[in-house]
Amino acid sequence: MLAYFLRRVMIAIPTIILISMFVFSLQHLLPGDPLLVLAGEERDPETLEFLREKYRLNDPIPVQYLAWVWNALQGDLGTSFRTNQPVTELIAEKLPVTLQLAIMSLIFALAIGIPAGIISAYKKGTVTDWAANVVALSGLSIPNFWLGIMLILLVSVKWQLLPASGYVPPGEDLWQSIRTMLMPAFVLGTALAATLMRHTRSSMLGVLTSDYVRTARAKGLSERVVVLKHAFRNALTPIVTLTALLFGELVAGAVLTEQIFTIPGFGKLVVDAVFNRDYAVVQGIVLVTAVGFIVMNLLADMAYMLLNPRLREA
Amino acid sequence: MKHLTLTTALVAAMAMPAVAQDLRIALQSDADVLDPDQSRTFVGRIVYASLCDKLVDITPELEIIPQLATGWEVSEDGLSIAMDLREGVVFHDGTPFNAEAVAANIERSKTLEESRRKSELASITSTEVTGDYAITLNLAQPDATVMAQLADRAGMMVSPTAAAEAGADFGLNPVCSGPFSFGERVAQDRIVLERFPDYWNADAINFDSVTFLPIPDTTVRLANLQSGDIDMLERLAPTDLAQAEADPDINVVSAVSLGYQGITFNVGNGDNASGPWGSDKRLRQALSYAVDREAINQVVFEGAFAPGNQPFPPNSPWYDTSHPIEARDVEKAKALLAEAGYPDGIDLTVQVPNTTIPLALMQVVQAMAGEAGIRIEIVSKEFATLLADQSAGDYFASQIGWSGRVDPDGNIHQFTTTDGGINDSGFSHPDVDAALNAARTMPDMAARKAEYDKARAILIDEAPLVYLYHQSWITALDASIEGFTPYPDGMIRLEGVTKSE
Numbered sequence: 157m158l159a160y161f162l163r164r165v166m167i168a169i170p171t172i173i174l175i176s177m178f179v180f181s182l183q184h185l186l187p188g189d190p191l192l193v194l195a196g197e198e199r200d201p202e203t204l205e206f207l208r209e210k211y212r213l214n215d216p217i218p219v220q221y222l223a224w225v226w227n228a229l230q231g232d233l234g235t236s237f238r239t240n241q242p243v244t245e246l247i248a249e250k251l252p253v254t255l256q257l258a259i260m261s262l263i264f265a266l267a268i269g270i271p272a273g274i275i276s277a278y279k280k281g282t283v284t285d286w287a288a289n290v291v292a293l294s295g296l297s298i299p300n301f302w303l304g305i306m307l308i309l310l311v312s313v314k315w316q317l318l319p320a321s322g323y324v325p326p327g328e329d330l331w332q333s334i335r336t337m338l339m340p341a342f343v344l345g346t347a348l349a350a351t352l353m354r355h356t357r358s359s360m361l362g363v364l365t366s367d368y369v370r371t372a373r374a375k376g377l378s379e380r381v382v383v384l385k386h387a388f389r390n391a392l393t394p395i396v397t398l399t400a401l402l403f404g405e406l407v408a409g410a411v412l413t414e415q416i417f418t419i420p421g422f423g424k425l426v427v428d429a430v431f432n433r434d435y436a437v438v439q440g441i442v443l444v445t446a447v448g449f450i451v452m453n454l455l456a457d458m459a460y461m462l463l464n465p466r467l468r469e470a
Numbered sequence: 471m472k473h474l475t476l477t478t479a480l481v482a483a484m485a486m487p488a489v490a491q492d493l494r495i496a497l498q499s500d501a502d503v504l505d506p507d508q509s510r511t512f513v514g515r516i517v518y519a520s521l522c523d524k525l526v527d528i529t530p531e532l533e534i535i536p537q538l539a540t541g542w543e544v545s546e547d548g549l550s551i552a553m554d555l556r557e558g559v560v561f562h563d564g565t566p567f568n569a570e571a572v573a574a575n576i577e578r579s580k581t582l583e584e585s586r587r588k589s590e591l592a593s594i595t596s597t598e599v600t601g602d603y604a605i606t607l608n609l610a611q612p613d614a615t616v617m618a619q620l621a622d623r624a625g626m627m628v629s630p631t632a633a634a635e636a637g638a639d640f641g642l643n644p645v646c647s648g649p650f651s652f653g654e655r656v657a658q659d660r661i662v663l664e665r666f667p668d669y670w671n672a673d674a675i676n677f678d679s680v681t682f683l684p685i686p687d688t689t690v691r692l693a694n695l696q697s698g699d700i701d702m703l704e705r706l707a708p709t710d711l712a713q714a715e716a717d718p719d720i721n722v723v724s725a726v727s728l729g730y731q732g733i734t735f736n737v738g739n740g741d742n743a744s745g746p747w748g749s750d751k752r753l754r755q756a757l758s759y760a761v762d763r764e765a766i767n768q769v770v771f772e773g774a775f776a777p778g779n780q781p782f783p784p785n786s787p788w789y790d791t792s793h794p795i796e797a798r799d800v801e802k803a804k805a806l807l808a809e810a811g812y813p814d815g816i817d818l819t820v821q822v823p824n825t826t827i828p829l830a831l832m833q834v835v836q837a838m839a840g841e842a843g844i845r846i847e848i849v850s851k852e853f854a855t856l857l858a859d860q861s862a863g864d865y866f867a868s869q870i871g872w873s874g875r876v877d878p879d880g881n882i883h884q885f886t887t888t889d890g891g892i893n894d895s896g897f898s899h900p901d902v903d904a905a906l907n908a909a910r911t912m913p914d915m916a917a918r919k920a921e922y923d924k925a926r927a928i929l930i931d932e933a934p935l936v937y938l939y940h941q942s943w944i945t946a947l948d949a950s951i952e953g954f955t956p957y958p959d960g961m962i963r964l965e966g967v968t969k970s971e
Contacts, residue, residue, distance in 0.1 A: 188854030192861060195510065195586070199861075199891055206583050239657060240503045240641050246657055305689055312697040320694045321685060323659055418685045420659035428500070428658065433854050
């Protein structure tokens, strides 16, 4: 298992290098001069030239890239053009925010998606199955931004139950932090719940008709044990893969959700940075996200082995 | 009865300081670096209005009034300004404010390599400290614009001690002398300022802290005000105006801004200028006649902004009343096209920032111009690209604007003089150069205005920029907030503002 783990890590390294090269060159291919954006309404040519030198924008792109890699290896991801803050500091500030959103969304997604999937598979063809499908489909089809704004108008403005937007760190006030994050997590969670529900359903359907489930029933085991212990555990493997892949969707979905609810997380940081051509910030975030995604996939593979002993020998 | 009201007011006033009050203000976007010498954004200036005092301030009527400078006198030859400074002022770190501090600040604005204030203070050649609280600014040539510059970022005084220590990193922990001192900043989330107890005008300040929250989405910004999560917001969208005005718990105030929006034509910036639109002024005049500015204001901005045809809004003292906003005249526009040799109409490509308002604006202009035979093709570009293309001359016409400056020079000189720093149009006319160069040196307002009017007559005829409207700064406040005055510069000044419970 350890050898397998190490092998996977070795494969991950070139992937990360390729991603960082790709993003670096892609950013520089974007039209628009970062310093013109930075300068805003004051475009003193002398100051612009000084800043171009300061941020090494006059060097050829490969040189800029190597300089970035060299600094990154020493833990320095550069500074934001716009606010002069170190990128590592920005990331350290934003990462917990988006992680909290991702975890709370995932809880929503799992809590809604998996039970709904099991029930609809078990009650296949009934009104319950049909209703669960309709709900899942609407979760997928309703755009996040619409649902988000509707919730704000209803829950915050009309009923005044939850804060409309923003973010409170859990360390400052845990209860308020969860309350503020509830609506965004729900919005992001519902879309994922739909995907999870559909996959759980089809996976369960396959398992429920298999021989060993019939055997389990024949042994006289209770339906509860048959469904949850025998069928569900075997249906779980594809769901674990999916959950790991959903992590990517969570990060992508967070971009939009954070914009709507003005959550100062990764998504908002990267969108603003792209529009401002804040190269160092975009680059730093992409690096951290890529590493995060690779780690999630690695964890998912490890989880299979725990769930399915047959894989451990391979 | 009168007595009773007074007593009630006194009781209320006495009860107020007991509660620690935080004022929460929503901004349209996040500020950039919080160093007055380095920063560029409008929202950054809103934060400074509470954080950093300036040498002078403005009234809503744009008169220059004392802030840290209590009086000033321009010499007979116009080559120096003698200034008296306020005594007993300290910076947030305890450093005393005096003539030495002013000299250090001007030196920093002019020499810090990252400084964006160099051109604003270019006419100041040196400073002379003539007393503890007296300083003289020496100018290279008479400059009527310099006091207005000192009413904005170039005149903001930062602690010389803190600035010397932090250098270019000053913005991470700014130290000024304003009513509030820097508390903390979480990028894209909040900027918190704390009440500065030693502020020279502390009696006028009624809050213990101010929190600025960047909330870009207009609907969400308003929702936060309605739910009571914030106390006020800047730049309410005109489309939300009706909703906000209908809410009894919200007050809406507005002031016409100093800036403008319009269409800039490429008349001399690279090869694209040699096309028909760059070389024939009659076409540009035709477009100006084809649009109905009042209708644009009603349709796109719910009537909340101000139609315009000059770089200064019609309510400005600098507005040239001999060239009022033309009524729409489609026939005249068609005649001009025919005269220019395009009786069957002509195509025009206009680049537009890819955000809601500019797109909506251009679609309305497109429809209006279409009736006169001008077939507009809208090319929407992301703002960074639009700016780069405009600067490089890679455009024919561009929908762009300017945030506006207190002094009229800032709205016109750099755009329409031959060597102007932002003359993306490439416009050049010796008489306009002469008039605008003369105007900036004249201390007398009437004489100055005569020069601007001279330039205006040529600019209206040549039409390198077709002005369309002036934005209004619409501020929405919770009904509990009292004493707020909107300013044409869009800044939020908190002196005298109170919040009742």
